[in-house]
Amino acid sequence: MKNVQKAIERHLNILEFTLASLLRRKAKNLSLLAMYLLVVFMLASLQFFVTALKREAAIILDDAPDMVVQRLMAGRQDLVPGSYASEIALIKGVTAVRPRLWGYYYDALNGANYTIMASDDPTAVAERASIGSGIARSRNLAVGDLLPLISYDKNPIMLEIGTIFPSGSDLIAADLIMITPEDFHKLFNFPSGQATDLAVTVHNPKELPTVAAKVASQLPDSRPILKSEIMRTYQSIFDWRGGMTLVILTTSLLSFIIFAWDKATGLSAEERKEIGILKSIGWETSDVLLLKLWEGTVISLTAFLLGVVLAYWHVFFLSAPLFAQALKGWSVIYPRFQLIPVVDAYQLTILFFLTVVPYTTATVIPCWRAATIDPDAAMRY
């Protein structure tokens, strides 16, 4: 017990000395800290941003149908005949098949693409639409206004705005216009008895792959897509984008490591003298190494914690202005959204590995060199 207490006291004393000695060389250590902080900040922002986007995608896809069946024609997506729906409904385990009607509409007025969808709601009124808040903003529309669209046979269709989706659903509905199936047919000159794709519900989620395999074998030109596949694709796209940016940022990480190495190697005359004096009054090499270890720990922890806090603020309060363009994608009607803060131990560990570990590795040899100088040589220097 006494030994443990003594060891803790030794560490505390050396830590106290370390803090005092760091403060004595403010300029050098602050410049190192600033660089370190910047690197942690960049990597942490990236990490937080990508994880938050992944979470966002997962939340959106939560409401997506379990399986979507498309039809392919010459390698392109084609309309699905109604007979496909009844054929799939016969497969055991399928609870419901819902033909969906949706498409894109280019608005020449503001250069934006809208997503037009036919509503399932039987109470929907003809020539009345529910629109996303992105469209309302872009075209300056309020409830009761008229939104003119030009149909594919060049006839104007006037849609009265029934509701505007709340901006909380922006990520899904910013560019959405919901109309009745009849209006949809009129607008796009859409052939009747066909659908854009089919949303299939399966009672037991474990049966989804089997049902998908059956659909693929019964209807050879169909293309079943599972929600889990979409989720997976999103996850790996975001991971890939994040990883790509990380690879680009490695150059800055590398230059930081060189900078840290250089700082640690270039001991000032004063520092040499200090180590010389310490050793001549009885400090051992292991004590000086411990001093250097604590020095690195103090700098790393300060930079790491500050960098992470700054990155949190940058991503979740300012919506990551530095990365957003590169990672989010862009469009005329871009949803405004505030990312939901997600920070967990896993991300912090990854960050720790990407920043603190390389720093520690880069400084271990210079620290050892400093710790093993002979006292007389150091003081004479």
Add this chain to the structure above:
Amino acid sequence: MILHPAALALLLIALLVSGLGIYAGYYGVRILARWDPVSGSEEQLELERRTYLISTIMSYILSFELMSLFLFVYTADDLHTLFTGAMCAAGTLAVNPFGYPALLIKIVNFLLAGVWLIVNYADNKGYDYPLIKIKYELLNLLVPLLALECCLLFAYFAGIKPNIITSCCGSLFSRESVSLGGNLSSLPHLPMQMAFFSGMIITALSGLYYYLRGRACYLFSISATVTFLISTTSIISFICLYFYELPTHHCPFCLLQKEYYYVGYLLYATLFSGAVAGIGAGLLMPFRKIGSLLHIIPGIQRSLTLITLVCYLIFSLITVWKIVFSALKLG
């Protein structure tokens, strides 16, 4: 190749660790060839200084290895969503033939690095570096393994191809996909339970006997090592079943998940620390007669024994607690 940030972090660490290892190994070879404690030459002085550097590097390597071991398993677990049929880390690691070897060698390296630090600690206590040769021979064994670990990790992450949506129609479903289920082969639970508890009891008794009387250290060390092996097999065979409360799910990785309150970290940490200390105690045995270590090694061995006993006790208590209070009863 997968560009997941965690994969990049793991590869970076593996590169740094093997780089540091090779650097340390280079001086290890020089020390083995040139070490001469009676000489006062410049070279000997320089080598003596190097030993400080190598101990520091090794302690870093150990802590990096420990952290990256858990990060590796966690990442494997996190990546399972990328593969059809994979339920957890067990499936992700089976994606290509390098996953399990990489994990295995990571564990071996962690144990070896731990044992090395114990030998190093004892060596530093003696004024004439009596264990220097054995220490650096051990180091030379470890360095190639660190490099191998790095290569395996690269091969593993380079060979990962997520099953994402392709433009061809339903290709994922038209062929029979290989199952990546998490069912590892496991040994029958009843004999394993008996082996586990007898192993723990023998280790505890021999450990206590050694701690109090200072005899039968080899017996203790061997039983601690064997019990470590039995325990890892037992986790797969029956311990995890009580946590999952499911008689068919033999996965050693799901224990690390939130659903089980991260209990796996505690289980593995105690098991590995206990094993390192137990192996270390036995490994120091041949050197207890060396002059400068005569009064030092027995003390270290006693502390190591205590560490093993406490760690294994915690491990056993968690296991027994779960066996008693789990809703699952194995007949």
